[in-house]
Amino acid sequence: MRPLLLAAALSALAMPAIAAPPSDxxxxxxxxxxxxxxxxxxxxxxxxxxxxxxxxxxxxxxxxxxxxxxxxxxxxxxxxxxxxxxxxxxxxxQRGEEAAAVVSPHPQKLAILGLGGSVPTPPEGIEAEAVVFRTYDDLLAAPVGSLAGKIAIVTQPMVRTADGSGYGAANPIRRSGPSEAARRGAVAYLHRSLATGESRLPHTGALNYQADAPKIPAAALSVIDSELLEHMADRGQPIRIRLKLQSTATxxxxxxxxxxxxxxxxxxxxxxxxxxxxxxxxxxxxxxxxxxxxxxxxxxxxxxxxxxxxxxxxxxxxxxxxxxxxxxxxxxxxxxxxxxxxxxxxxxxxxxxxxxxxxxxxxxxxxxxxxxxxxxxxxxxxxxxxxxxxxxxxxxxxxxxxxxxxxxxxxxxxxxxxxxxxxxxxxxxxxxxxxxxxxxxxxxxxxxxxxxxxxxxxxxxxxxxxx
CATH class of the missing domain: 3.40.630.10 (Zn peptidases)
Structure with a gap:
């Protein structure tokens, strides 16, 4: 070993070891x-x-x-x-019997789930003309009394987001929509499920009836059926829907x-x-x-x-x-x-x-x-x-x-x-x-x-x- 390398090696051996940081x-x-x-x-x-x-x-x-x-x-x-x-x-x-269908312009079954807390329809159900709103704001813009005797339908889609904020933004459609429709005279309320998938399975959830509005039956439509109703509305023909919800609350x-x-x-x-x-x-x-x-x-x-x-x-x-x-x-x-x-x-x-x-x-x-x-x-x-x-x-x-x-x-x-x-x-x-x-x-x-x-x-x- 060269003298300089030997000296360095001996010096290193003579130095005290550096202690490792204490563990936490x-x-x-x-x-x-x-x-x-x-x-x-x-x-x-x-x-x-x-x-x-x-x-x-x-x-x-x-x-x-x-x-x-x-x-x-x-x-x-x-x-x-x-x-x-x-x-x-x-x-x-608890939900009981639930069914919905388009009666005219031609028969078509609809996939629905009653919203948690919804009042039931009469035992025979409700049949009425439907009004389709593409956005929740369109419903809110409808004059008081303009939906008398009708079924209000909101088809606004929920936005997919990584943090779930799309759900929060859409939540009033389900939570407040039934009372807003009732204030305008509607006898029932349907909305596009607050969902981001493409399934025909509807998504339920709770509603919040407001004290200053009548309580009307309310349900969520599948994403697919909401889009179907939009297509029907585009034809310009009246849409009639039959709805039956037999829920109980005790x-x-x-x-x-x-x-x-x-x-x-x-x-x-x-x-x-x-x-x-x-x-x-x-x-x-x-x-x-x-x-x-x-x-x-x-x-x-x-x-x-x-x-x-x-x-x-x-x-x-x-x-x-x-x-x-x-x-x-x-x-x-x-x-x-x-x-x-x-x-x-x-x-x-x-x-x-x-x-x-x-x-x-x-x-x-x-x-x-x-x-x-x-x-x-x-x-x-x-x-x-x-x-x-x-x-x-x-x-x-x-x-x-x-x-x-x-x-x-x-x-x-x-x-x-x-x-x-x-x-x-x-x-x-x-x-x-x-x-x-x-x-x-x-x-x-x-x-x-x-x-x-x-x-x-x-x-x-x-x-x-x-x-």
Missing amino acids: PLRTGAEAARDRALTDTTAYDFVESLTTDVGQRLAGTEASARARDWGIARLTALGFKNVHAEAFPVTAW PSTAWTVTGEIPGSEHPEQVIIVGGHLDSWDPGTGAIDDGTGMAITVAAAHLAGAAHPPKRTIRVALFGAEEMDFSDDAFTAAHKPELANIVAVGESDSGSDRIWALALPAGAAKLGPMKTLATVLAPLSIYVSPEPSRFGGSDIGGLTMAGAPTIAFRQDASRYFDWHHSADDTLDKVDRVQLNQNVAAWAAFLYIAANTDVDLHPPAGTPSPARP
């Missing part, structure tokens, strides 16, 4: 929970059993009670503590099922996450919202698997989201513990991949949340610079009351092809994307539950508003 136990634990989730079967097993052993779960019905018992048994088997059902009153709406009870992983150091401090247990009746409620529950339950289970978290993690299977009953009941029951709620979050957009996380204002700058951003990066998830404003329908009341709210953003490109329809079934669940969701939620829960991070927005931050 928080990051290490969150990464371990994340990585376990990517191959774990808890979430898929959950939704497979739910759709097979329970099926559809209309709030307040016999199926709702079976779902309650199933949820209690499932959480107990996974090791959650303090598992129980919180009862609250609901109106149990006082009943629903239940939110909750379970906990108790905190070892601060059990009174609680992180609340979940999805909704109820579903519409045409399908089996796999993606709306079987997967939402599965994701958060599996994530909580994995986040607490290695050792008890310092703070309590609570999962909630909300009992009546689709008909808008869960939020008020859950808020009333848990508002007294608001000061101890560390964070709330709900998964209710199917199971396709998460691409972003929105945190409360100012939280992204906190050390533990910076660690979370590092842990989420390999999942192709970033922490949004925009703060969270809304985390889900069942936690809206707590959000408005000041509970720090998180919102994972999912790819909703496919979700509205199937939701609220007979196509909401287990085969739509992509297991790889499902587990990516679980991994993201598990990482968040691990970090939030094992630090003293305060996610409350800074004083003076404007209160969030419902979208």
